[in-house]
Each structure stands twice: as structure tokens, then as C-alpha cells.
Amino acid sequence: MVDKTHKFFTPSDPLDQIIEATFPEKKVLNTEHILTGWTNIVIEVTTDQGSYFFRFPRNPFWSKMIVKDATVCNFVEGKTSYYTPQMKLCYDDKGRPFSVHQKIEGYTLGDRIYHLSHTALTGAAYDIAKFIKELSSIDLKNAPSEVRYPLSDFLHELDYEHYDHHIDKDHAYIKSTEKKNLVHGDLNLGNILLDDHDKVIGVIDFCFAGTGNPNMDAARILSRPAPAEFEDAFLAQFSDNSENTKEITRMKTAWQHIDRGYADHIKSHFPEINLNQL
Numbered sequence: 001m002v003d004k005t006h007k008f009f010t011p012s013d014p015l016d017q018i019i020e021a022t023f024p025e026k027k028v029l030n031t032e033h034i035l036t037g038w039t040n041i042v043i044e045v046t047t048d049q050g051s052y053f054f055r056f057p058r059n060p061f062w063s064k065m066i067v068k069d070a071t072v073c074n075f076v077e078g079k080t081s082y083y084t085p086q087m088k089l090c091y092d093d094k095g096r097p098f099s100v101h102q103k104i105e106g107y108t109l110g111d112r113i114y115h116l117s118h119t120a121l122t123g124a125a126y127d128i129a130k131f132i133k134e135l136s137s138i139d140l141k142n143a144p145s146e147v148r149y150p151l152s153d154f155l156h157e158l159d160y161e162h163y164d165h166h167i168d169k170d171h172a173y174i175k176s177t178e179k180k181n182l183v184h185g186d187l188n189l190g191n192i193l194l195d196d197h198d199k200v201i202g203v204i205d206f207c208f209a210g211t212g213n214p215n216m217d218a219a220r221i222l223s224r225p226a227p228a229e230f231e232d233a234f235l236a237q238f239s240d241n242s243e244n245t246k247e248i249t250r251m252k253t254a255w256q257h258i259d260r261g262y263a264d265h266i267k268s269h270f271p272e273i274n275l276n277q278l
Contacts, residue, residue, distance in 0.1 A: 007096035008063045009041055009056035018092050019045055019054055022100060038266050039207060040066065044103065051103040056096075061161045062207075063097055065154075069207040070099050071146040076182075076206065080134040082127070083193065083202030104202055110189035112198060113226050120198040125233035127200035128192060128221055132238065136181035136214040143182075151185045151212035152178050155258070162265045170254035174216065177247060183212040187220045215244065219251030223259065 009015070020028060026047040034042040039062045040055035057063040070089035077084055085101035092098065109124060116124065140148055152175045159167045184191070185208030193202040218238050222231050239245045 007094060008059050009096060009098065010058075011041060013056070015041065015043060015054075015056060018056075018098070019043065021092075022054075022090055023047060023052075025049075038262065040098075052100055053103055054098060054100050056098045061157070065207050066097050066099050068146040068149060068209070069205070071144050072206040072209040073101075075143055075147050076135070076138070076209075079138050080131055080203075082131050082134075082200065084206070085204055104193055104204075106193045106195050106201060108190045109192035109194055109200070110224070112194055113189055113230065116198055116230075118229065121227065121230045122233040124192070124194070124198070124200050125230055126237050128187070129218075129234060129237035131200075131203060132184075132187070132214050132217045135184060135217070138182050140180070140182060140211070147182065147210065149210040150178065151183055151208065151210045151216060154185065154208060154210055158258075159261070162261065166261060167254065167257050170257050173250060174212075174254060177213050177215070177251075178211075179213045180211050181214050183209065183214060183217050184220075185209045185212065185216070187217040189221065189224055189226065192221075213247075213251075215248050216251050216255075219248045220255050222248070223252045223255035 016028075016031060019031065023045075026049045028045060028047050030046040032044045032046075034044055034053075038058075040057050043054045043056070045052045045054055055066060055069075057066050067089060070087040073085050073087035077086060083104055085104075088100045090098055090100060113121075152171065155167070155174060156171050159171060184203065184206060186205060187203070191203060191205045192200060193204060195201045218234070221234065235245060235248070239248060
């Protein structure tokens with residue numbers, strides 16, 4: 001039996017050949033490596049039938065998590081008011097998992113956050129708060145086991161795989177406040193999609209997703225630089241009391257520590273990756 005959980009890819013693999021084999025009915029016109037992908041080798045593929053993103057895991061940990069990403073995406077599809085990817089999970093002839101999904105045209109909130117009007121900023125804040133609440137209200141009774149994987153367990157495993165145990169105190173707090181709601185787990189500005197009118201249309205990248213406290217998603221969206229006007233508008237939509245806001249603030253600090261762990265790991269192992277959003 002092929003072990004499909006502990007195999008991964010490197011830039012030296014014949015990725016173009018794997019892409020061609022995945023799309024026998026399409027003509028590949030162009031491939032472009034996206035240099036912000038640190039968990040996966042991300043390639044945008046333009047074909048005669050549209051554009052797609054391929055994600056090839058960089059190590060055994062992310063090979064396991066890309067299976068979770070695809071499972072969560074397909075479980076969540078159609079259960080919120082926003083676009084989420086229809087993720088196809090594939091395996092190459094060596095049993096290595098990778099994913100494919102069609103590109104949705106638009107921009108990330110991270111790219112646009114400092115260029116938005118007051119109306120667009122407050123609208124984005126409203127939509128993100130709505131998405132978190134919709135996601136956390138999804139019934140998990142019949143959800144696959146990958147969907148019910150606790151975010152705190154994922155972060156603990158991530159820390160011990162990559163971060164030299166440096167977020168133990170944060171992890172203890174996250175564990176102590178954990179709930180059983182579905183959370184995105186990495187709801188940062190780069191994973192929110194806007195259309196040409198700066199309206200939120202979708203959310204991508206569910207690799208961190210699982211069960212947890214919805215305040216973790218609220219804290220994540222505030223954990224990277226953004227206008228104070230956006231944070232104020234978001235908290236006004238999402239948080240209804242000072243204790244809730246205090247918890248979000250503490251979790252925001254935890255996410256900032258996790259981001260520093262990202263940066264340290266990437267600088268040491270993948271210096272070619274663009275870290276501008278961290």
C-alpha cells in the first residue's frame with residue numbers, strides 16, 4: 001500500500017509534467033510560481049479553459065495538511081454566503097498529494113487594505129465578521145474527521161515541527177479558551193478575496209482549519225498591519241462586550257508570535273519566498 005501522508009515535493013521535481021498529466025483535456029499556456037507560498041510550492045497555471053492554482057506540499061507535515069485543506073474546502077462549499085474553493089485533491093504516481101482549484105478573479109484584502117475607501121473598509125469588516133459567524137455556525141455532526149481536527153492541536157504540532165516550541169505559553173492560552181466551532185484558522189488579510197469593486201467575494205486556504213474558538217479567526221484578521229479604521233469597524237461588528245474584545249486582543253498577540261515563527265523558519269529554509277505580508 002502506498003503511504004500517502006508522508007510524501008512531499010521539491011522545486012527539482014518535474015512539476016510541469018505533473019501539471020500536464022493532471023490536465024490531459026486542457027492546453028497549458030503558461031505557468032507562474034507564486035513566491036509567497038511557504039507551506040506549498042504554489043503555481044498558477046493558465047490554460048485554454050481558464051486559470052488554476054496547483055499546491056505542492058513542501059514537507060511531510062504539509063502533505064498531511066493539504067489533505068485536510070481539500071477536505072474542509074469541499075465540506076464548507078455552499079455553506080456560507082461567500083466563495084470558497086472547490087478543491088480537487090490529486091496524487092502523483094509516487095503517491096504524493098497535491099491540490100488544484102480554479103482561480104477566482106480578484107484581489108486579496110492584503111493587497112488593497114491601504115487603498116480602500118471608508119465605505120469599502122467598513123463593508124469588508126462587516127463581511128468578514130459575517131463569514132466568521134456563518135462558518136462557526138455550521139453543524140459538524142456529520143463532518144469528516146479532518147474537519148473536526150482542533151486548531152490548538154494543529155498549532156501545537158506546527159510549533160513542534162517548525163518553531164522550536166516557542167509558542168508554548170500562547171498554545172496553553174489557546175487551549176484553555178478552545179470551543180467546538182468550525183474556524184478557518186488562518187483568516188489573514190491575504191486569504192480574503194475582493195472583486196473589482198472592493199467587495200468581499202470569497203475566502204481561500206483552509207489548511208489550518210478545524211474546531212476552535214471563533215475569536216481566533218477574529219484575532220487573525222487583526223494580527224497583521226491594517227488601518228485602525230478597519231480594526232474599529234470589525235470589532236464593532238463582531239464583538240459585543242469588553243471581555244470578548246480582551247480575549248481577541250490576547251489571541252492577536254499569539255498570532256503575531258506565530259507569524260514571527262513563520263518568518264524565522266522561512267528565512268532559514270526557503271530564503272527565496274517573499275515575506276512582505278508578514
